[in-house]
Amino acid sequence: MIRFDKVSKSYEDGVRVLDDVSIGIEPKEFVSIVGQSGAGKTTLLKLLIAEEHPSEGQVLFEEVSVHKLKKSEITNLRRRIGVVFQDFRLLPDKTAYENVAFAMEAAGRTDEEIAADVPHVLQLVDLEDKMTHFPSQLSGGEKQRVAIARAIINQPDVLVADEPTGNLDPMNTQDVVQILKKINDLGTTVILTTHNKGVIDNLERRVITMEKGKVLRDDAKGRYKL
Amino acid sequence: MKRMMRSGFVGFWRNSFVSLASVVIMVVTLVLIAVLIFGSAILSASLEKLRGKVDVTVYFNTDAPESEVLSLKKSLEAMSEVGSVSYTSREKALEDFKVRHQGDELTLQALDELGENPLGASLNVLARATSEYEGIAKFLSGQDALGGAGHTIIDKVNYAENKTAIDKLSKVIDSARAVGIAIVLLFAFISVLITFNTIQIVIYTARDEISLMRLVGASPMYIRGPFVVAGMMYGAAAGLLTLLLLVPFVWWLSPMTDAFGTGVRLVDYYRSNFLEVFFIILGSGVFLGASSAFLAVKKFLKV
Numbered sequence: 182m183i184r185f186d187k188v189s190k191s192y193e194d195g196v197r198v199l200d201d202v203s204i205g206i207e208p209k210e211f212v213s214i215v216g217q218s219g220a221g222k223t224t225l226l227k228l229l230i231a232e233e234h235p236s237e238g239q240v241l242f243e244e245v246s247v248h249k250l251k252k253s254e255i256t257n258l259r260r261r262i263g264v265v266f267q268d269f270r271l272l273p274d275k276t277a278y279e280n281v282a283f284a285m286e287a288a289g290r291t292d293e294e295i296a297a298d299v300p301h302v303l304q305l306v307d308l309e310d311k312m313t314h315f316p317s318q319l320s321g322g323e324k325q326r327v328a329i330a331r332a333i334i335n336q337p338d339v340l341v342a343d344e345p346t347g348n349l350d351p352m353n354t355q356d357v358v359q360i361l362k363k364i365n366d367l368g369t370t371v372i373l374t375t376h377n378k379g380v381i382d383n384l385e386r387r388v389i390t391m392e393k394g395k396v397l398r399d400d401a402k403g404r405y406k407l
Numbered sequence: 408m409k410r411m412m413r414s415g416f417v418g419f420w421r422n423s424f425v426s427l428a429s430v431v432i433m434v435v436t437l438v439l440i441a442v443l444i445f446g447s448a449i450l451s452a453s454l455e456k457l458r459g460k461v462d463v464t465v466y467f468n469t470d471a472p473e474s475e476v477l478s479l480k481k482s483l484e485a486m487s488e489v490g491s492v493s494y495t496s497r498e499k500a501l502e503d504f505k506v507r508h509q510g511d512e513l514t515l516q517a518l519d520e521l522g523e524n525p526l527g528a529s530l531n532v533l534a535r536a537t538s539e540y541e542g543i544a545k546f547l548s549g550q551d552a553l554g555g556a557g558h559t560i561i562d563k564v565n566y567a568e569n570k571t572a573i574d575k576l577s578k579v580i581d582s583a584r585a586v587g588i589a590i591v592l593l594f595a596f597i598s599v600l601i602t603f604n605t606i607q608i609v610i611y612t613a614r615d616e617i618s619l620m621r622l623v624g625a626s627p628m629y630i631r632g633p634f635v636v637a638g639m640m641y642g643a644a645a646g647l648l649t650l651l652l653l654v655p656f657v658w659w660l661s662p663m664t665d666a667f668g669t670g671v672r673l674v675d676y677y678r679s680n681f682l683e684v685f686f687i688i689l690g691s692g693v694f695l696g697a698s699s700a701f702l703a704v705k706k707f708l709k710v
Contacts, residue, residue, distance in 0.1 A: 230622065252627065260624035270619055286410055287625030331623065 182208045182370060183229065183339065188238035190224055190394075198224045199235070200394040206372065208338070211365045213381050214374045216391035222374040225391075226341050229372075230262055231255045260288050263332030263369075267344035269324040271316040277303065277327045278312040284331045302330045306360055322353025329360055339370040346377055354380060414633035416640070425612070426641060429605045433645035433695060434652065436598035437688050441653055443591040444684060445673060449664055450584045452671040457576055463534075463543055463566045467527040469497065471560035476528050479560075483532055486546065488539035493531045500526040527562055540566060602695055606641070607703040610634055617707040627708050634700040642696025646689035653677065653684075 183206040190199040199221045206212055214222045227233040228240050231247050240247045242258060250258060271280050278299055285295045303309050306326040316324055325345055332340055342361060346354040358380050365371045375381065381388055382404050390398040467476055473496065483492045495503070501524045508514045518525075534540050544566040610617070613634075620630045654677075661673040677684065 232622070256624050256626045258624075259622060264622055270615070270622075272616055272619065283620075284623040287620055287623050287629055289626075289629070335624070 182206055182210075182243060183372075184241040184244075185225065185228070186239050186241060188225075188228065188235045188240060190221070190228065190233065191236045198394050199228075201238070202391075202394070202396055203238075204389060204396065204399070206370065208370055209365070209368055211362070211371045211384070211386040212373070212389060213384060213386060214372065214389045214391060215376060215381055216397075217376060219393075220391040221394040222391055223343055226264075226343050226372065226374060229339075229341065230259055230264060260335055261338045263335065263337035263340045265325070265328050265332045265340070265342040265345045267347040269316070269321075269328045269348075271324055271327055271331075273316050276313050276315055277308060277319065277323075277330075280316070280327055281331045281334050284334050288335050290335075298334060299330075302334050303327075305333075305363070306330045307356075320353070321349050322356055325349060325353070325357050326360065329357070329364075333364055333369065337369065339372065340364055342371065342373045344374055344376070346375060346380060351379070358384070410632075412636055414636070416636070417633075425605075425609045426637075429602065429609060429641045429696075430645045430648065432598065432602050432605050433641060433692055434649050436595055436602055436695060437645055437649040437692050438652065438656075439591055439595045439598060440691050441649060441684065441688060443588065443595070444687060445657070445676070446587050446591070447584065448676055448680075449671050449673075450580055450587070454577060454580045454584075457580070461534075461537055461540060461570070463532040463540060463547070463564060465530045465532065465547055465564050466562040467529065467560050468562050469525065469527045471527065473528065475560055476530065480530055483530065483543070483546075486543070488534055488536075488542050490533045490535040492533075495529045495531065497524050497526055497528045500524075500529060540570070599695060599699075603699040603703065606638055606696070606699040607706070609637075610700065610703045610707065614707045617704065621708065630708065631701060631704045634704050635697050638696035638698075638700030639693045640696070642692035642694065643689060644692075645696070646692030649688050649692070650685060 183204075185202050185204045188199055188202045189197065191197045198219075202221070202225065204225075214225065216222050224233065228235055229242070229247065231250065234248050239249075242261075247255075247258065272283065275283060281299050281302060282295045285298065290298075300309060300312065303312055306329055308323060308326055308330065311319060311323060314323075316327070319327065325348075329340075329342075329345070332342075340361070345361070346357050349357060354377065361371050361373060362384070373380075385402050387402070388398075388400050388404065389396060390400075465479075477494070480492050480494055483489050501518075504526060505515065505518070532543055534543055544564060547561065547564050547566075617630055621627075657673040657677045661675075664671055664673050
């Protein structure tokens with residue numbers, strides 16, 4: 182489904198953040214990418230959603246090279262990949278409901294669909310009673326759950342979560358991981374980057390370990406080892 | 408579309424302070440455009456008026472037979488360059504003279520003492536275009552205009568006298584207009600840049616929202632829409648404000664332009680051409696707002 186084919190990425194200042202990375206991800210997989218800060222985890226995800234371009238190699242989504250897509254096709258690609266960020270990236274002047282609805286509006290869905298789907302997804306992330314709250318009125322864990330709801334509202338094929346638990350306490354971390362597992366069980370491919378050992382060890386799913394821009398290990402049922 | 412409009416309206420109200428700044432800047436631009444319209448109208452009117460003053464009057468000798476004068480009038484009227492010819496008979500000329508010098512006893516007395524009408528008939532010729540006078544004047548001074556008996560019946564043709572002065576004035580007005588337009592265009596260009604930058608600041612405050620929209624798969628068109636709508640609203644608000652501000656402005660300026668001898672009362676001009684001015688100002692405002700927003704968002708759409 183997703184293939185990183187000999188991908189390298191260097192910046193203008195000569196820093197090489199990815200070095201000849203080749204990874205394949207199958208549909209409905211739950212893949213964790215672990216590694217220290219600067220290992221290249223986030224860059225990998227940015228390449229997948231065409232936020233950045235590789236210096237060498239190519240990124241394939243369903244056998245189509247992501248970076249050869251036209252602007253309008255990138256828009257369609259991004260609708261098929263939901264993204265959750267470490268810093269939540271919620272719009273501060275929109276309520277939880279509006280933040281989620283916003284992704285549906287952007288995808289051109291009707292008001293009726295929005296009214297039907299948003300409460301349902303907020304229920305899935307246990308936030309049905311905080312729909313009208315603004316981000317400033319929500320805790321870190323709640324904000325991240327709104328962000329997850331926003332990422333899955335358009336029923337993407339892939340959910341990309343970039344350090345989603347990085348700003349959360351252990352309790353909220355567990356909640357978020359459970360939600361990601363639930364989403365994966367419902368059939369969505371999940372790619373999670375993290376450096377939280379506890380999260381990885383409990384998951385018992387595939388783990389790709391990265392170091393200095395290279396893939397160090399790729400274990401089918403991995404644990405967090407650096 | 409409905410959503411774009413709604414978000415545009417919301418954006419306009421939410422950033423009310425920055426919106427106000429944008430509107431004020433745009434008003435400056437639009438006032439300059441209005442100045443361009445009015446200035447051009449005044450200069451055109453003065454030029455037209457001056458050009459209208461150009462004519463050729465042919466004065467005939469007192470012994471010129473009326474039939475010959477009338478036949479000359481006919482041949483003038485047959486010329487394609489000639490717009491109209493008006494005939495003033497000797498009697499009418501005398502009558503006009505008397506009316507003109509009504510209070511001037513001395514002159515009237517002198518006229519009586521002469522015993523006969525000293526004034527000749529005259530033909531006043533208006534050309535279709537200013538440039539045609541040269542040909543008409545030439546025709547009159549040539550053989551064609553001679554009376555039937557071979558002697559000339561024309562006393563004088565007053566063309567050359569006012570021609571030089573009017574030519575000079577036309578040139579002055581033409582270059583004044585060119586310089587005026589250049590200055591206004593320069594200022595308009597500067598204020599367009601300022602407007603563009605102001606709107607860019609408005610959009611800069613929403614850059615996170617824009618990049619996030621891109622990442623959740625919003626099309627560039629969907630992202631641009633609300634900003635363009637808000638830009639159009641800035642333009643429309645600025646346009647209406649400008650049209651309102653122009654009312655006291657033309658009232659204040661009107662006596663001055665009138666006294667200047669242009670024959671244009673700015674108030675009347677504004678009133679009679681209101682619809683045209685309305686559409687130009689409002690249209691320019693909306694266009695300026697929309698295009699500024701369109702270009703300003705482009706910068707943040709690269710994600």
